[in-house]
Amino acid sequence: xxxxxxxxxxxxxxxxxxxxxxxxxxxxxxxxxxxxxxxxxxxxxxxxxxxxxxxxxxxxxxxxxxxxxxxxxxxxxxxxxxxxxxxxxxxxxxx
Amino acid sequence: xxxxxxxxxxxxxxxxxxxxxxxxxxxxxxxxxxxxxxxxxxxxxxxxxxxxxxxxxxxxxxxxxxxxxxxxxxxxxxxxxxxxxxxxxxxxxxxxxxxxxxxxxxxxxxxxxxxxxxxxxxxxxxxxxxxxxxxxxxxxxxxxxxxxxxxxxxxxxxxxxxxxxxxxxxxxxxxxxxxxxxxxxxxxxxxxxxxxxxxxxxxxxxxxxxxxxxxxxxxxxxx
Numbered sequence: 001x002x003x004x005x006x007x008x009x010x011x012x013x014x015x016x017x018x019x020x021x022x023x024x025x026x027x028x029x030x031x032x033x034x035x036x037x038x039x040x041x042x043x044x045x046x047x048x049x050x051x052x053x054x055x056x057x058x059x060x061x062x063x064x065x066x067x068x069x070x071x072x073x074x075x076x077x078x079x080x081x082x083x084x085x086x087x088x089x090x091x092x093x094x095x
Numbered sequence: 096x097x098x099x100x101x102x103x104x105x106x107x108x109x110x111x112x113x114x115x116x117x118x119x120x121x122x123x124x125x126x127x128x129x130x131x132x133x134x135x136x137x138x139x140x141x142x143x144x145x146x147x148x149x150x151x152x153x154x155x156x157x158x159x160x161x162x163x164x165x166x167x168x169x170x171x172x173x174x175x176x177x178x179x180x181x182x183x184x185x186x187x188x189x190x191x192x193x194x195x196x197x198x199x200x201x202x203x204x205x206x207x208x209x210x211x212x213x214x215x216x217x218x219x220x221x222x223x224x225x226x227x228x229x230x231x232x233x234x235x236x237x238x239x240x241x242x243x244x245x246x247x248x249x250x251x252x253x254x255x256x257x258x259x260x261x262x263x264x265x266x267x268x269x270x271x272x273x274x275x276x277x278x279x280x281x282x283x284x285x286x287x288x289x290x291x292x293x294x295x296x297x298x299x300x301x302x303x304x305x306x307x308x309x310x311x312x313x314x315x316x317x318x
Contacts, residue, residue, distance in 0.1 A: 002143075010147055024160075025154065025160060031159050031160065032096065032159065033096075036273055037269065041257060042263060043260070045100070050194075052194070053193065057194070058193050080146045080184055084140075087138060087184065088135045088136065088138050
């Protein structure tokens with residue numbers, strides 16, 4: 001199981017994450033090196049056309065970006081933990 | 096570094112998926128056979144920590160930004176097989192739930208961050224301990240260089256993938272230098288964070304010595 005310290009750290013990071021993932025990213029104009037290379041090569045991101053999830057880019061429909069980012073963090077952590085424990089259980093049993 | 100849908104063409108998609116699936120299948124097989132099994136309990140929490148760390152985008156003056164990737168950290172802490180599995184968990188959730196990284200690019204993203212970054216970080220850390228001994232200095236150097244080199248080479252491989260997918264005949268001549276140079280520069284921060292976390296965790300005798308045992312290099316590391 002998760003230690004208390006790990007839980008506190010993860011929750012704290014999720015709560016402050018919009019500061020980096022939304023507020024500062026908007027302020028500086030989020031632009032990864034990959035975007036720079038793709039632009040020079042003329043590659044087109046078709047994520048919007050192919051999208052299947054309501055949580056695109058860590059947002060939640062109907063909620064402000066900052067709150068959506070926090071909720072997305074909890075959803076993502078829950079999914080990662082679920083998958084992680086499933087794999088741990090499967091690999092731990094098999095030998 | 097998450098490649099979205101639309102950047103890769105079919106041959107690159109097929110090749111990167113083949114490499115990723117083969118390596119992951121081999122990793123599951125090796126762990127199933129007992130390699131690194133004592134560290135299985137760390138998989139969920141490390142994956143959750145890396146997932147959250149990747150949500151923190153650090154703005155860089157000049158209009159770019161970066162986030163911690165964590166492949167080298169996972170490799171150092173859990174070894175190459177479990178390290179790749181941890182990053183795969185993170186990438187799969189990011190792709191399926193948040194469409195962060197395309198489904199057509201999942202193989203490439205696993206190859207870059209879950210294989211290249213993990214293996215380079217792990218190998219560099221092991222090499223540093225072999226060359227410099229089990230002291231704290233070697234751990235810091237190994238983790239820093241592993242973090243930096245892992246992300247730099249992952250960036251270069253990413254540049255190859257999108258360069259080969261480009262209709263532009265000079266695709267690689269553009270994409271590799273851009274991706275390599277940017278990630279070599281930004282990778283310094285990845286190296287610092289990797290070294291900081293490894294140094295912080297070294298007091299956790301139940302974690303780091305096990306990583307050392309996995310590497311087969313150090314068996315009596317000093318805290």
